[in-house]
Amino acid sequence: DAKTTQPPSMDCAEGRAANLPCNHSTISGNEYVYWYRQIHSQGPQYIIHGLKNNETNEMASLIITEDRKSSTLILPHATLRDTAVYYCIVRVASEGGSQGNLIFGKGTKLSVKP
Amino acid sequence: EPEVTQTPSHQVTQMGQEVILRCVPISNHLYFYWYRQILGQKVEFLVSFYNNEISEKSEIFDDQFSVERPDGSNFTLKIRSTKLEDSAMYFCAGRLEGTYNSPLHFGNGTRLTVT
Numbered sequence: 001d002a003k004t005t006q007p008p009s010m011d012c013a014e015g016r017a018a019n020l021p022c023n024h025s026t027i028s029g030n031e032y033v034y035w036y037r038q039i040h041s042q043g044p045q046y047i048i049h050g051l052k053n054n055e056t057n058e059m060a061s062l063i064i065t066e067d068r069k070s071s072t073l074i075l076p077h078a079t080l081r082d083t084a085v086y087y088c089i090v091r092v093a094s095e096g097g098s099q100g101n102l103i104f105g106k107g108t109k110l111s112v113k114p
Numbered sequence: 115e116p117e118v119t120q121t122p123s124h125q126v127t128q129m130g131q132e133v134i135l136r137c138v139p140i141s142n143h144l145y146f147y148w149y150r151q152i153l154g155q156k157v158e159f160l161v162s163f164y165n166n167e168i169s170e171k172s173e174i175f176d177d178q179f180s181v182e183r184p185d186g187s188n189f190t191l192k193i194r195s196t197k198l199e200d201s202a203m204y205f206c207a208g209r210l211e212g213t214y215n216s217p218l219h220f221g222n223g224t225r226l227t228v229t
Contacts, residue, residue: 032215043118043205043220044157051215087157101147101170102218104157 003027004088009109012082018075020108022088025069031092033064034102035073037084044087044104047073078112085109118221120206126227130195135224137189137206144211146189147218148181150174150202157205163189196228 005023012018024033034049048055048062050071055062061074075082087107119138127133139146148160162169163181180192189208193200203223210216 034217038157041151041203041223043120043207043222044218046217046219049215049217101159101162103159104149106156 003090003103004105006086006088006105006108008106009111011111011113012075012078014080014112014114015077018073018078018082018110018112020073020075020086020088020110021070022072023070024088024090027068027090028092031090033062033068033071034089034091035060035062036087036089036102036104037082038087038107039081039084044102047086078110080112080114083110083112118206118208118219120204120221120224122224123222124225124227126229127196129198129228133193133196133226135191135193135204135206135226137191137221138187139189139206139208140219142210143208143219145169145209146181146183147207147209148191149205149207149220151205151223152199152202160191160204193226196226198228201226201228 003026032049032051035047036044038044048057048060050062050064052064064071085107087104089102121136146163149157150160151157159172161171161175161181178194183189203225205220205223207218207220209218
C-alpha cells in the first residue's frame with residue numbers, strides 16, 4: 001500500500017501557483033519523496049524528488065518539512081496543460097531493482113481552470 | 115531528451131492468445147520495470163528486472179507472465195494466455211544504475227484490449 005496521503009482533488013486558476021500537499025508521516029530516514037504526474041492515461045511523468053532539502057527544477061519546487069512528515073509540490077504558474085493526477089511517492093533509494101519500485105496511490109487530481 | 119518507447123500503442127487480442135509487449139528503454143538505463151493500470155484504477159507494479167533476471171515481482175505477475183531482454187535493447191513482457199481481466203494499460207519504465215536515488219522514467223504505454 002502507498003505510504004502517503006493526498007487530497008483526492010484540487011482546483012487551481014490558470015496562472016496561479018498550485019500547491020499540492022502530501023502527508024508521509026511514517027517516512028523512514030532513507031526514503032526519498034518523489035512526485036510524478038499522469039496526464040490522461042499517458043505514462044507517469046517524473047517531476048521532482050528530494051530527501052530533506054527543498055528542491056527546484058524547471059517544472060516545480062518541492063518543499064519538505066523539517067520533520068519530513070509532509071511535503072508540498074509547487075507548480076509556480078499553473079497552465080491548462082498541468083491538469084493531471086499528481087502522485088506523491090516515498091521510496092527507499094538504493095541500488096538493486098528490488099528496492100527501486102514505486103508504489104502508486106490514488107494521487108491528487110489537479111484541475112487547472114481558465 | 116531520450117524517451118522510453120513502447121510498441122504497439124494499442125493491441126487487441128482474443129482471450130487465450132499470447133501477446134508480447136515491447137519496450138525500448140533509454141540507452142543508459144539498466145534497471146527495468148513493468149507496471150499496469152486497469153481503467154480507472156491505480157498504477158500497479160508488476161515486475162522489476164536487472165542484470166538479465168527478475169529482481170522482484172508482484173502477486174499479479176503469475177506464471178502467465180514473463181519478461182526478457184533478448185538482444186540487450188528491447189525489453190519485453192509476454193502474456194502467455196490472455197484473460198479478459200488482463201485488459202489494461204501496460205507501462206514500461208527504466209532507471210539509471212549508479213545513482214541510488216535515480217527516478218524511474220516511463221513510456222507512454224500499450225493499451226491491451228482482450229476480447
